[in-house]
Amino acid sequence: MRKTFILSFFLLFTINIFAQDVVRTMFYNLWDFPSARIQNREVILKRIVDQIDPDILMVSELESEAGAELILNSLNSTGNSYAMAPFIPSASGDFDHQQLIYFKRKKFNLEYSEAIPTAVRDINYYDLKMNTADAATDPIHLHVFVTHLKSSQGPANRQARLEMVEAFIAKTETLDPTSFVLFSGDFNLYNFSEPAYQRMIDPTNNIPLEDPAQREGNWHENRNFMDVHTQSTRISSTGFGGGAGAGMDDRFDFIMMSSNIRTNEKLKYVPNSYLSFGNNGNCYKKSINDPECDGFYNQETRDDLYWMSDHLPVVMEMTTNKTILNTENFTFESAQPFKLRSSLVRENLQISVNMNFSQTLRFTIYNVLGQKILESSTHKIDEIAIDVSSLSNGIYYIKSNIPNTPTLKFLKSS
Numbered sequence: 001m002r003k004t005f006i007l008s009f010f011l012l013f014t015i016n017i018f019a020q021d022v023v024r025t026m027f028y029n030l031w032d033f034p035s036a037r038i039q040n041r042e043v044i045l046k047r048i049v050d051q052i053d054p055d056i057l058m059v060s061e062l063e064s065e066a067g068a069e070l071i072l073n074s075l076n077s078t079g080n081s082y083a084m085a086p087f088i089p090s091a092s093g094d095f096d097h098q099q100l101i102y103f104k105r106k107k108f109n110l111e112y113s114e115a116i117p118t119a120v121r122d123i124n125y126y127d128l129k130m131n132t133a134d135a136a137t138d139p140i141h142l143h144v145f146v147t148h149l150k151s152s153q154g155p156a157n158r159q160a161r162l163e164m165v166e167a168f169i170a171k172t173e174t175l176d177p178t179s180f181v182l183f184s185g186d187f188n189l190y191n192f193s194e195p196a197y198q199r200m201i202d203p204t205n206n207i208p209l210e211d212p213a214q215r216e217g218n219w220h221e222n223r224n225f226m227d228v229h230t231q232s233t234r235i236s237s238t239g240f241g242g243g244a245g246a247g248m249d250d251r252f253d254f255i256m257m258s259s260n261i262r263t264n265e266k267l268k269y270v271p272n273s274y275l276s277f278g279n280n281g282n283c284y285k286k287s288i289n290d291p292e293c294d295g296f297y298n299q300e301t302r303d304d305l306y307w308m309s310d311h312l313p314v315v316m317e318m319t320t321n322k323t324i325l326n327t328e329n330f331t332f333e334s335a336q337p338f339k340l341r342s343s344l345v346r347e348n349l350q351i352s353v354n355m356n357f358s359q360t361l362r363f364t365i366y367n368v369l370g371q372k373i374l375e376s377s378t379h380k381i382d383e384i385a386i387d388v389s390s391l392s393n394g395i396y397y398i399k400s401n402i403p404n405t406p407t408l409k410f411l412k413s414s
Contacts, residue, residue, distance in 0.1 A: 021324040022317055022318070022319055023055050023130075023142075023318045023320065024052065024315065024316075025054055025058070025182065025318070026049070026056070026057050026058065027059070027184035027253060027313060028045075028253075028309065028311070028314075029252075029253060029311035030059050030061045030309055031061055031308070031309035031310050031311065032096070032242060033061060034063065034066075034067040034070055035063055036240070036241065037240065038308075041307070042071055043074060045074065047304055048301075049075060051277075052277060052313070054315065055107050056101060056103045056104075056108070056144065056182075057075075057082070058144065058184045058185075058255075059071075059100055059101070059102075060098075060148040060185055060186050061098075061148065062097075063097070063098070068084060069084070071102070072084045075102060080105075082103065083104075083105040084100065084101075084102050085103070086113055086397075086406050086408065088113065088122070088124065088407055089366070089367075089368045089369060090115070090370060091115050092118055092119070093121070095369075097121055098121070099122065099185070103128060108128040108142075109128070109129045110128060111127040111128065111129045111141070112125075112127040112405060112406060113125065113126050113127075115370075116168070117167075118163065118164045118167045119160065120149070120150045121147075124146045126143075127142075127144075128143075128144060130320065130324065131325050131326070132320070132322040132323060132324055132325065133324075140320065141180065142181075142182065143179050143181045145168055145182065146184050147164065147168065147185035148186045149161040149164050149186065150188060157188075158194055161195075162194075165199045165200055172205065179207060179258065180260065180261055180264075180266075181257070183200065183255075183256040183257075184254060184255040186253055187252060189252065190220040191218040192217055192218070207258050208258070208259050209258060210256065210257060210258075211254070211256060212255065215251075220250055220251075223284050226279075227276065228251050228279070229248045229279060229284070230248075230250070230253040230312040230313075231249075231311050232245055232247060232248065232310045233287060233288040233289075233309065234287050234288075234310055235286060243309075247286045248283045248285065248286060251276075252311065253311055253313070253314045255316050257269060261318060266320055266321060266322065267318050267319075268318055268319050268321075269316065269317075270318060270319055273316050274314070274315070274316040275314065275316070276312050277297075277305075277312055277313045278305040279297070280296055282295060287306060288306050338351055339351070340352075342410075343408075344411050345411065346412075346413060347389040348385040348386065348389075349386040349388050350384070351363070353384065359401070361377065361384070361402070362377045362401040363375070363376045363384075363386060363398055364399050364400075365396050365398050366396065366398075367397075368394070368396075373391065374391070391412045393412050395411055395412075396409070396410055396412060397409050
């Protein structure tokens with residue numbers, strides 16, 4: 001029987017906060033999902049996720065919406081706990097490496113989602129509102145960013161990483177400085193002195209970040225940091241058709257947090273809860289499932305991590321002094337200020353607006369490549385029809401200028 005080691009581990013650090021609600025987060029580079037040649041990886045992923053039981057699962061290297069839905073169906077195969085944010089086609093050109101989040105529908109509502117284009121690949125942004133008892137009067141919003149920074153060493157790649165982080169910083173400049181922010185991803189950083197990392201933690205930022213693990217240093221091929229290394233789970237990529245080799249020797253995967261999460265009781269980091277899941281701290285330059293890497297995480301768990309990806313997931317916990325309702329009174333679907341009457345459309349796209357909006361309503365339609373196809377403006381409220389009869393058959397996405405609204409998908413069919 002599979003043992004849920006991670007839950008037992010977290011209990012060691014949450015014994016003094018049992019009266020508070022916990023928010024568990026997880027980031028995972030899924031390694032070319034779903035095309036990588038290992039079969040049934042959605043099943044392997046579910047076994048890993050079930051051990052961690054995250055309230056927010058953040059992923060990268062997702063290749064398609066079909067892959068995203070495959071994961072959702074697997075996560076919900078024994079229940080209906082998770083919702084998926086809208087899959088937004090890449091606006092940056094790297095169509096096979098995209099980011100997404102899944103979240104517990106009882107704990108969070110998705111208020112807004114956006115893809116921030118860069119010269120390398122998108123940074124995805126999500127505004128999650130916690131389902132607390134006093135959400136109407138004192139809401140908690142968690143602003144989640146997921147990225148995959150430029151890989152490899154060298155000045156040009158370091159500069160590309162910095163420019164991507166600058167795009168993230170520019171977005172955080174538009175947020176309230178008291179906002180709670182998580183910035184997660186495969187950062188491809190080799191040491192803490194890189195300009196991209198230093199830009200994140202700059203104390204003069206509108207929202208400065210910090211490393212929950214407080215493990216700054218030269219992470220690359222350094223035994224002193226082998227307990228936080230996340231790549232590579234394999235000493236060789238032979239037989240996998242891709243991915244990294246050389247064994248565990250880099251800390252590429254991060255969940256960074258806004259500094260206020262260190263001290264604010266509304267959303268507060270649990271000390272020592274930041275982990276490289278599956279890393280027993282004794283696996284330098286070895287495959288994660290090497291028998292010599294045994295310890296807290298057992299062989300079965302490390303085998304799953306070996307086959308699933310060339311990265312390990314990272315996890316961290318936060319607590320809140322608010323009461324999380326853990327009900328489905330609030331749902332992702334019902335929270336939308338506008339809805340499509342049907343996601344299958346032939347001539348007219350029918351839209352229902354569920355809020356008052358004093359400005360001119362603008363709707364923009366994009367194709368699967370992220371190209372703008374059609375725009376429509378109206379002063380009408382409640383029921384709106386947009387003529388899409390001229391569009392070719394296929395999948396499209398629609399976005400409005402109403403603040404904090406998600407991007408929705410529809411299928412045009414003759």
